[in-house]
Amino acid sequence: MNRLLARLSFSNSISIRTILLSIFLLLMIFPLVVITFVTYKKEAQLSQKQMSQYLLQTVEQSHRALDANLSEIDRLTWALVYEQSLQFIDGTQESAYLLFDANQKFKDLVYSKLFRGRLEHIRAIYFITPDGNVLSTDNSFYSISQVNEHNYKEVIQEVDRRPLKMSWFTEQQAIYRAEVGFQTPVRASVTAARRLIDSNTGQLRGYLFVQFNDLFLKEYLDKVQIGATGSILVSANNGDVLYQQNPQLLHNDKVNEVIKSLSSESQGLQVVDENWLLASDSSPISGWKMTALVPLDELQGSSQTILRYLLIIAIFGAVVSVIVSFLLATAISKPVIHLARLMSFASKNNLHVRDELGSIREIGMLQVNFNLLMERVQQLIHENEVQQKEKREALLQALQMQIHPHFLYNTLDMIYWMSKKHKADSISKLVTALGRFFRFTLSSGQEWTTLGKEIEHVENYLQIQSFRYRDKLSYDINVDPSVSAVPIMPLILQPIIENAIEHGISKSPDGGIITVSAHRAEDRVCISVENTGLPINVEYANRLMDDPSATDHLGLRNVQQRIQMAFGADYGISLSPGREQGTIVFVSIPYAH
Structure with missing residues (x-):
């Protein structure tokens, strides 16, 4: 029954090999998984941070370059302020001929001198005097009555608010739009406007309008690359789009809403709709907002590649860990299992078994102690057999000598009755005490007695000794x-x-x-x-x-x-x-x- 219970208890236990294998796998694979996960997360964060910074820097650099282009246009117009080159507009109201002549001189001035190197970007240039006279490089625009009064008032108000700087306006804010007669590949784009005053008298000479075509922004911004699938967009404060690389992005309502909500001084990064990374920058010159939009999946592309490599390394490491763990668990558990089997074999009275020493120090100590234990058990068994043999021999001798105590008791009994016959009471008491003393002494081979019997034996002994020493x-x-x-x-x-x-x-x-x-x-x-x-x-x-x-x-x-x-x-x-x-x-x- 006990053996059955022992077998049942051992059947529910876990082997040392399983425990060691589990521990080794946990110690090897768990750090590998943690390292892989942490490395991927850190690399993804670092990569996204670097890409975000790169995206923001690209937007900032592109915007600075665009602002430099706008500043160059502003610089070209300063010649009209510090030079007496607009005297031809004086007296234009006197006759149509003088106005025509002034218009020719205006064309020659702006085309041959001021904007000679930028003509490919210019669609038309207008100059409107305070008296309402119009000088234009566009032959279809010749009268103040042709302007869009609403736009003209807003533009003049903005220009007057910044009298020393050039102001920029969208195509929707243009003061004049030619009637559509036939399609042309050159389309109107942004317009630059500024006040022109006499540098000597401070008198207002008029308002200069430079209307650019779509090549003015497109030729430069088309070269800006925002990742593989990203896009760049330039918009005005009122939300009008000036330039966009990918018009499809504006079909996303959330992206369009975020772009329109950007303030004139907004700058930085933000995630839109959990799918897009948006970088924005505002121009202090034109007030335009440049926005770069790139899918987050593209930013995480390199992270996915690194993740694949990390997974390959992790899988390879896991396979190596399993093999190493199996070998280590086997190397450690094998001598222990062998020793356990030897102990089980030795428990069946096979005490001659011995275990060979292994290479592991601690297990070797167990093997040495097991061998010493087997030798000690055999020695104890041998000593016990010798003691049992001697005990049997002593018992045999005691049985053979039982006749001697009986002879002694009979002799003492005879002396006792003779002392009674001759009335020698002291001798009879001595013989009685001596008999009791011998009986207890001869029965002292027993392992235990009681304190009462021991005291009785002592009393017999003292009685005998009192006869010997008499009065002492x-x-x-x-x-x-x-x-x-x-x-x-x-x-x-x-x-x-x-x-x-x-x-x-x-x-x-x-x-x-x-x-x-x-x-x-x-x-x-x-x-x-x-x-x-x-x-x-x-x-x-x-x-x-x-x-x-x-x-x-x-x-x-x-x-x-x-x-x-x-x-x-x-x-x-x-x-x-x-x-x-x-x-x-x-x-x-x-x-x-």
């Missing part, structure tokens, strides 16, 4: 009846009393008294043997109790060893000087029923 020895025995049944080894008190008579009473000229008492003290039984004879060296005798090489007081040391072997080191005997003279021996044993 007297004794007194006081035993609490509650401790009479306490178990004790036989012949514990006799060696103590014998030692007291030999070293105390016999050597005293006046003899002495031996007092034996026993009582219970909590969980102990305290026995004292006191003699009033000559005292002994108590300190010397106490030291000899723990000295196995000493030759004095062998009886006391034997009693001490027997008590401590049976009850433990907390019990035993101790000596102290007598109350008047002599010596007291205290014996302590546990109280038990």
Whole structure:
């Protein structure tokens, strides 16, 4: 039944190989997974940060370059302020001929001198005097009545608000639009306008309007590359789109809403609709907003590539970890499993088995101890067999010698009846005590007796010794009846009393008294043997109790060893000087029923 229970308990247990393999795999694969995940996350964050910074820098650089282009247009018009080149407009109201002549001179001025290197970007240039005269490079525009009054008022108000700077307006804010007669590849785009004043008198000479075609922005901004699928867009403060690389982006309502909500001073990065990264920058010159939009998937493309490589490395590392873990678990568990099998085999009385030492130090120590244990068990079994053999031989000898005690008892019994016949009471008492003494001594081969029987044996012994020493020895025995049944080894008190008579009473000229008492003290039984004879060296005798090489007081040391072997080191005997003279021996044993 016990073996069945043991097998059931072991069947539910986990093998050391499984535990080691699980631990090794956990220690190897878990850090690998964590490192892969953390590396991917950190690399993705770093890559996205770098791409975002690159995107923002591209927008900023593109916008600065565009602003430089706008500043160049502004610089070209400063010649009209500091030079007396507009005198031809004086007197244009006097006749149509003078107005026509002034218009020709205006065309020659702006085409041949001011904007000679930028003509491919210019669609038309207008100049409107405070009196309402119109000078234009566009032959279809010749009268102030042709302008869009609403746009013209807004443009003039904005220009007057910034009198020393050139203002920029969208195509929707143009003051003049030619009637559509036929399609042309050159389309109107943004318009630059500024006030022209006389630098000497400060008098307003008029308003200059430079209308650019779509090549003005497209020729430059088409070269800006925003990733592989990104797009760039330039818009005015009022939301009008000036340029866009990919018109399809404006079909996304959330993107369009975010772009329109950008302030004139907005700059930075933001994620739109969780799918787009938007970088924006505003121009301090024109107030235009340049926006770059790129899909987040494109920014994460390099991260996905790195993730694939990391996964390949992680899978390879996991395979290597499994192989290494399996080999390590096998190398460690194999000698342990083999040792466990040897122990199981040895438990079936196969004590001759021995294990070979392995290369692992700790397991080698187990193997050495196992071999030593097997040798010790065999040695103990051999010693036990020898002891059992000797015990059987001693028992046989005891059976063969049983006739001698019977002969002794019969002889003592004959002496007892002869002393009764001749009325020698003292001899009969001596013979009776001697018979009891021999009976207890011959039966002392038993392992345990009671304290009451031990006291009775001591009393017989003292009675016999009192006949020997006559008037020199007297004794007194006081035993609490509650401790009479306490178990004790036989012949514990006799060696103590014998030692007291030999070293105390016999050597005293006046003899002495031996007092034996026993009582219970909590969980102990305290026995004292006191003699009033000559005292002994108590300190010397106490030291000899723990000295196995000493030759004095062998009886006391034997009693001490027997008590401590049976009850433990907390019990035993101790000596102290007598109350008047002599010596007291205290014996302590546990109280038990």
